[in-house]
Amino acid sequence: MQIKTPDWVKHAVFYQIFPDRFARSQQPRKRLLKNPRWEDWYKLPTLQGYKGGDLWGVIENLDYLQELGINAIYFTPIFQSASNHRYHTHDYYRVDPILGGDEAFRELLDAAHERDIKIVLDGVFNHASRGFFFFNDILENGPYSPWLDWFKIEGWPLSPYNGEYPANYVGWAGNRALPEFNHENPEVREYIMEIAEYWVKFGIDGWRLDVPFEIKVPGFWQEFRERVKAINPEAYIVGEVWGDARQWLDGTQFDGVMNYLFAAYTIAFTAGERVILEYVQNRSYHPYPPLSAKEYGEKIQKLLQLYPWEIQLTQLNLLDSHDTARLISIAGGDKPSVELATLLLLTFPGAPSIYYGDEVGLPGGQDPDSRRGFPLKTDWELDVFDYHKKLIALRHKYPALRIGSYKILFAEGSVYIFARILEAQEIIVAVNVGTTPVHVKFEVKVLKSQPDKLLFGCGEILWISEGESRQLEISLPARSGCILGEK
Numbered sequence: 001m002q003i004k005t006p007d008w009v010k011h012a013v014f015y016q017i018f019p020d021r022f023a024r025s026q027q028p029r030k031r032l033l034k035n036p037r038w039e040d041w042y043k044l045p046t047l048q049g050y051k052g053g054d055l056w057g058v059i060e061n062l063d064y065l066q067e068l069g070i071n072a073i074y075f076t077p078i079f080q081s082a083s084n085h086r087y088h089t090h091d092y093y094r095v096d097p098i099l100g101g102d103e104a105f106r107e108l109l110d111a112a113h114e115r116d117i118k119i120v121l122d123g124v125f126n127h128a129s130r131g132f133f134f135f136n137d138i139l140e141n142g143p144y145s146p147w148l149d150w151f152k153i154e155g156w157p158l159s160p161y162n163g164e165y166p167a168n169y170v171g172w173a174g175n176r177a178l179p180e181f182n183h184e185n186p187e188v189r190e191y192i193m194e195i196a197e198y199w200v201k202f203g204i205d206g207w208r209l210d211v212p213f214e215i216k217v218p219g220f221w222q223e224f225r226e227r228v229k230a231i232n233p234e235a236y237i238v239g240e241v242w243g244d245a246r247q248w249l250d251g252t253q254f255d256g257v258m259n260y261l262f263a264a265y266t267i268a269f270t271a272g273e274r275v276i277l278e279y280v281q282n283r284s285y286h287p288y289p290p291l292s293a294k295e296y297g298e299k300i301q302k303l304l305q306l307y308p309w310e311i312q313l314t315q316l317n318l319l320d321s322h323d324t325a326r327l328i329s330i331a332g333g334d335k336p337s338v339e340l341a342t343l344l345l346l347t348f349p350g351a352p353s354i355y356y357g358d359e360v361g362l363p364g365g366q367d368p369d370s371r372r373g374f375p376l377k378t379d380w381e382l383d384v385f386d387y388h389k390k391l392i393a394l395r396h397k398y399p400a401l402r403i404g405s406y407k408i409l410f411a412e413g414s415v416y417i418f419a420r421i422l423e424a425q426e427i428i429v430a431v432n433v434g435t436t437p438v439h440v441k442f443e444v445k446v447l448k449s450q451p452d453k454l455l456f457g458c459g460e461i462l463w464i465s466e467g468e469s470r471q472l473e474i475s476l477p478a479r480s481g482c483i484l485g486e487k
Contacts, residue, residue: 003251005314006234008118010403012072013392014353015065018322019075019099020050020084021373022356023057032097041373050084051373055104059111068359069392072118074208076322088129088177092195109203118205120236125192126214127178130160135179149185183217193227200228206236213241221253238316242284249307256315259350260285261303263319266344267330269296270433271337279325279365297411304406313403315350322371326364336479339387340431343481346391347401347429359388394455394483400425410442419447426451430474431481441473449486457482
């Protein structure tokens with residue numbers, strides 16, 4: 001079977017937005033809430049408080065995203081919900097009025113598409129919420145409700161709020177706030193398929209699927225793909241799977257997954273012993289213990305062999321997200337760890353994803369701390385913004401960094417060097433994660449050219465030809481990296 005994935009994703013740089021925390025509109029708009037009691041934007045977030053970010057605020061910042069080089073946005077949920085993160089869906093057919101409702105989303109979608117920026121939405125299809133109308137009907141009418149078979153009811157009475165009593169229905173991860181759908185029911189399956197179709201027809205460019213591994217009904221995700229792709233063959237379907245995702249990446253289900261395996265290995269290599277264990281233990285990815293360059297290379301080789309190349313090019317690669325602590329905090333505030341990891345992220349096959357605020361140095365521990373309000377410009381780390389912008393621009397400029405093959409040239413001690421090759425275009429990326437400068441010399445067999453122009457970072461390069469043999473001599477400062485291209 002020939003695997004087909006959306007071509008645009010291979011050339012995308014994603015920006016992940018948590019809508020309540022990215023931007024509040026500064027323009028006068030027609031609002032449902034006239035004097036809302038938002039939490040202070042710049043104070044640490046709480047589990048339940050709203051800060052009042054909205055989709056109009058995103059529209060007002062599209063120029064900023066375009067300047068950064070972003071050409072795709074992944075939004076965490078935007079549908080009506082009674083939670084600031086909106087994973088507790090109330091109505092799948094309505095954009096939350098706090099965000100500006102369907103009208104604001106229509107305006108955003110059109111404004112983004114005018115700038116060739118794609119929009120991917122979060123689909124929470126494993127579970128709904130206590131406030132979801134069909135489940136609420138059960139709470140009101142008990143066993144007389146016509147929606148009983150839509151959920152996994154185990155006994156009576158239901159106890160949706162009082163933890164002293166058993167919930168008597170299945171909630172995701174035992175959480176009574178999130179009643180699980182009964183996906184064995186054909187009506188439920190059809191309902192979810194129609195939601196997926198509705199928003200793709202509305203104009204979205206893809207779905208990120210929340211905990212898709214929880215839906216075990218045979219054929220479910222195959223049908224989902226068929227129906228979404230029938231409307232838009234270039235729609236992106238990406239699953240939240242934290243580990244080995246081969247069973248979903250066979251070409252009949254998802255185009256990619258959130259690549260937490262890449263994140264784990266890259267953090268373990270670049271941050272190493274700086275990793276604050278309390279931020280990463282008991283999570284579904286393992287960016288510890290530290291990895292040497294050789295170990296990192298072995299992990300990356302295995303990762304690149306896990307899935308077909310067509311799928312590798314449409315993986316959603318990331319370093320952190322709304323579900324993890326931010327990398328700068330994981331690394332104990334060590335800025336070179338983040339820069340080196342970002343260098344590896346933006347030169348890796350697949351679509352890189354930047355979590356809002358990472359590009360200006362926003363810190364944050366585990367949820368809800370990782371979901372802070374986007375900082376004032378006076379609080380930006382301008383050097384961090386600068387290298388993000390440069391690396392994104394290089395990725396856009398050189399197709400080899402997007403779709404070229406990936407060849408490891410050298411991986412010993414603290415030094416990791418690889419090439420991205422696309423026909424005659426050959427790019428070398430070198431990093432030294434160690435705390436002392438290094439000088440290495442090695443034979444290069446896989447390249448036809450001798451890239452020696454410094455496109456990013458710092459280092460000294462010398463090519464030596466001895467008969468048929470060509471050797472690269474490279475010196476790198478401590479905790480640094482560089483990208484080499486041809487003159």
